[in-house]
Amino acid sequence: MATDSDLEPPRKKARCSADEGPSVESKPIVVRVGETKQEFYVHESLLRANSRFFDNALKKEWKEGQEAAVDLPVHDPDLFRTWVKFLYTGRVFVGGAENLMDNERKHYPELWAWEGLYDLGVYLDDGDFRDALIDAMIDWMCASCKVPMKFARCVYPLTAESSAHRKLGVDAFVNIGRRVPVANMSSFPPDFMRDVLREIMPNLREGLDSSSAVDWFKDMDSCHYHDHGDKPCYKTKPRFRY
Numbered sequence: 508m509a510t511d512s513d514l515e516p517p518r519k520k521a522r523c524s525a526d527e528g529p530s531v532e533s534k535p536i537v538v539r540v541g542e543t544k545q546e547f548y549v550h551e552s553l554l555r556a557n558s559r560f561f562d563n564a565l566k567k568e569w570k571e572g573q574e575a576a577v578d579l580p581v582h583d584p585d586l587f588r589t590w591v592k593f594l595y596t597g598r599v600f601v602g603g604a605e606n607l608m609d610n611e612r613k614h615y616p617e618l619w620a621w622e623g624l625y626d627l628g629v630y631l632d633d634g635d636f637r638d639a640l641i642d643a644m645i646d647w648m649c650a651s652c653k654v655p656m657k658f659a660r661c662v663y664p665l666t667a668e669s670s671a672h673r674k675l676g677v678d679a680f681v682n683i684g685r686r687v688p689v690a691n692m693s694s695f696p697p698d699f700m701r702d703v704l705r706e707i708m709p710n711l712r713e714g715l716d717s718s719s720a721v722d723w724f725k726d727m728d729s730c731h732y733h734d735h736g737d738k739p740c741y742k743t744k745p746r747f748r749y
């Protein structure tokens with residue numbers, strides 16, 4: 508998983524682009540986040556294009572002289588900052604997550620940030636961001652050689668049965684890494700255990716192979732685990748470069 512650098516989606520390193528690029532003509536909207544009401548100023552066009560939550564929230568008419576503002580009082584400013592950076596860059600920055608962790612989570616702060624970010628992506632209804640987080644999770648699995656058990660526990664309650672994000676949880680659980688006894692199977696969502704069984708049953712006679720995360724994902728287009736369907740992938744959309 509990326510620290511402050513590296514979840515840049517693959518794309519050509521062109522110095523200029525034929526794409527129009529993100530709109531910057533719209534006015535900035537102030538978003539006040541958390542108990543401290545930390546303020547973020549974000550272009551309205553980006554908020555509305557990427558988030559159905561903001562698209563709905565910004566439909567109201569603002570009175571002359573009134574500041575256009577949206578409050579997110581129960582959300583974490585650090586997580587929201589990561590989302591705003593994604594809007595402008597198309598990259599997921601989780602550096603600084605150590606500010607968010609408690610003692611139990613100190614070994615894998617990126618994972619804690621991932622859960623919170625995914626939850627935020629659901630709340631804001633930003634499918635591109637959630638797909639980018641799936642790519643971030645794949646990167647983390649490849650770099651750490653681990654499959655986080657919490658992935659399925661996080662994603663299943665927040666997704667529909669048809670979600671490709673669920674498929675990543677099942678594939679990783681069944682196919683990647685050493686198989687060790689899972690202490691508390693009842694802590695997994697029942698839908699997840701059903702999908703795991705569905706995946707392994709046809710192969711019980713021949714047995715199941717195990718792969719490293721790097722080998723499993725190396726020839727696979729990560730869109731296999733994205734939820735955009737026939738719509739353009741976030742990886743193909745123009746963002747600001749720096």
Ligand SMILES: [Zn+2]
Nearest residue numbers: 729730733740
């Ligand atoms: Zn995709």
